[in-house]
Each structure stands twice: as C-alpha cells, then as structure tokens.
Amino acid sequence: MNNAETSEAPQVKIHVRRNGSYFVEGPAVLLDSEGNRFEVEEKFWLCRCGHSENKPFCDGTHKKVGFQSDVRVADHEGQKNG
Numbered sequence: 828m829n830n831a832e833t834s835e836a837p838q839v840k841i842h843v844r845r846n847g848s849y850f851v852e853g854p855a856v857l858l859d860s861e862g863n864r865f866e867v868e869e870k871f872w873l874c875r876c877g878h879s880e881n882k883p884f885c886d887g888t889h890k891k892v893g894f895q896s897d898v899r900v901a902d903h904e905g906q907k908n909g
C-alpha cells in the first residue's frame with residue numbers, strides 16, 4: 828500500500844479560481860520541465876491566464892488584463908480528462 832492509498836496521506840487541493848489563478852493548498856511538489864523542484868510554501872498560486880511575469884506563479888497580472896474564466900465541474904461532465 829502506498830501513501831495515496833492510506834487515509835493519512837496528505838491531500839493536495841487545487842482550486843480553479845474564478846477569473847484568476849490555480850490556488851494550490853497542501854504539501855505539494857512543483858517541478859519544472861527538467862524535473863527540478865521549485866521552492867514552494869504549503870499554499871501558492873499558479874498562473875492560469877498566461878500573463879504573469881513570474882511564471883509558473885501568479886503575480887496578479889490577471890486582474891490588469893481582465894482575464895475571465897469561470898470553469899465549473901458541470902461543464903466537464905461526461906468528458907475524459909488527462
């Protein structure tokens with residue numbers, strides 16, 4: 828049995844924020860395209876709009892550019908993801 832199968836496994840939550848970033852909550856590991864690890868706190872925000880000057884992190888630019896996206900689970904029912 829691995830950690831993911833135990834009830835004591837830490838749970839990472841990723842919130843898709845309305846008109847904004849992905850808010851990551853929990854003990855997550857964030858890697859770059861070469862597998863190098865970013866230093867992150869237990870809570871951090873990832874850019875979803877593509878305009879941050881500090882990618883992959885959100886720097887608040889989504890507000891300046893008027894980014895609009897309100898993704899809901901109901902919009903994806905019946906779709907396979909991944």
Ligand code: FES
Nearest residue numbers: 874875876885889
């Ligand atoms: S989502 Fe915040 S800068 Fe892109």
